[in-house]
Each structure stands twice: as C-alpha cells, then as structure tokens.
Amino acid sequence: MKLARIGWGVWEVLAVVDPRGRCQVLDFLDQLGPNYAAARRLMLVFLQSRLPEDGPPVSNVQLCKPLGDGLFELRRQPKGQKLRVVFFYDEGRRIVCTNAFCKAETTPRTELALARSLRKHYLMAKLARELIIEEV
Secondary structure (H helix, E strand, O other): OEEEEEEOOOOOOEEOOOOOOOEEEHHHHOOOOHHHHHHHHHHHHHHHHHHHHHOOOOOOOOOOOEEEEEEEEEOOOHHOOOEEEEEEEEEOOOOEEEEEEEEEOOOHHHHHHHHHHHHHHHHHHOOOOOOOEOOO
C-alpha cells in the first residue's frame, strides 16, 4: 500500500494513495472550487504544518470528532463550509488520512465505510511489510 507524506514533525501525517497513484485527500482538496478557497487553504495548512507539530486536537470536539472503530474526523468550517478529513492513528505518532469530503449534517455512510476499508487495508499491508511512503 502506498502512502503520501503530507507533513512531518513530532507527528508524521500520511494519506492513502490508491493503486492508480492518486491520493483522494489531496485530489479532493485540489479540486474544490473557488467558493472553498479559504477552507482548502485552512485544511492544507493544518495537515502540513499544525498537525505534524501539535498532533490532532482530540480534546476539541469542534475540530476533531471520534467516529468509532479508531476513526476520527478533522473538521474545518470557515464561513459555513464544512470540510472533513477522516483519519486514524498508528503507532509511533503516525496519523493516516483516508478520505476527505464536504459534509452535511451527518458523516455519510459511504465515506465512513471507505475509511474503515482503507484502515483495514493499511493494517494488513503493515503486517505484511508492504507500506511504501512517498514524499508529496
């Protein structure tokens, strides 16, 4: 399984790369329209700079919500734009981002199912020593 290194500091921040070499999290953020410029910028700065140094803001439910099964949701919403990135922890202060999306009232079931599946795939690849980390 390939992973893209988004940020590195006290914490390592990675994102899943699919078999075609695409990173859904980064691609999603790149494809957001001009209405989401502030939200995109805020999320990228958070993923690349703040998260690697400070780790996830788990004590602040407004910024980081537990979803169950070891998954969490990073939340950024300037001016009502609800941008989300799902992630999980791994040992060694590693944060693995699975997917990103714009959110309505509740986390879409499809996004949650995708995150669970990617987490399972990651853990199996880790056990098989098949993790490949690429620099972004």
